[in-house]
Amino acid sequence: MRLACPEDQAAVERLVHDAYSPWIEVVGMRPVPMEADYGALVGAGLVHVTDDLDGLIVLVPEDGVLLVENVAVDPERHGRGLGRGLMAYAEEEARRLGLPALRLYTNVKMASNIALYESLGYVETGRQGVKGRSAVMMRKELSP
Template structure:
């Protein structure tokens, strides 16, 4: 894992578009990560990528008492190979490194496969709400000391 560089921006944007495109038909809209400003996120050091091949990425934003996972994207065709799980394990390591006791994320209520993955990794649903005309599930994972 490494922090994305400005020279990675095109590859990061391509990966996100490819990873989220299948969800457009499921949720009836473009997922929010497809609209993010990756130039700014990269400049802020928020985008972490899996080496030079960019098979996956995770966007992490430290907040008060929690590490917010803004986006997890895995290249299509590589699902089921543990990349998403390793990205989420990395987020836990980063939270601990930063002294943050928990992680949180949002996902669309229709992304059942993702919700199931997060739950299998110890995330719990702490709320459901409408945000920007979309129905989302908020999840949190408390880290053990």
């Protein structure tokens, strides 16, 4: 894993497009990650990518928690544990930053994502609107 650099922006945007396009029909609109400004996110040092750019995670340190803003995996790589690996990396980053918890949100219609996060120890903390979409808010406390 490494931080994305400006030269990676096109590949990052393509990866997000490929990863989230199948969800458009399920959600009924473009998922939130498809609307993000990846130039700004890369420039801010928030986008972490796999060495071969087949997966990424956007991590935003907040007060007492690390926000997992986006996880994207190349659809050709689904089912190989890459998403779980990215989430494990997020936990490592939270610990490195001294943050005791992680939080994320996902669309209420993305049932497979919710199930994955629950299997990783995330618990639902509520539901709310996020940029015109219904989201499930989730959190994971890290053991000391």
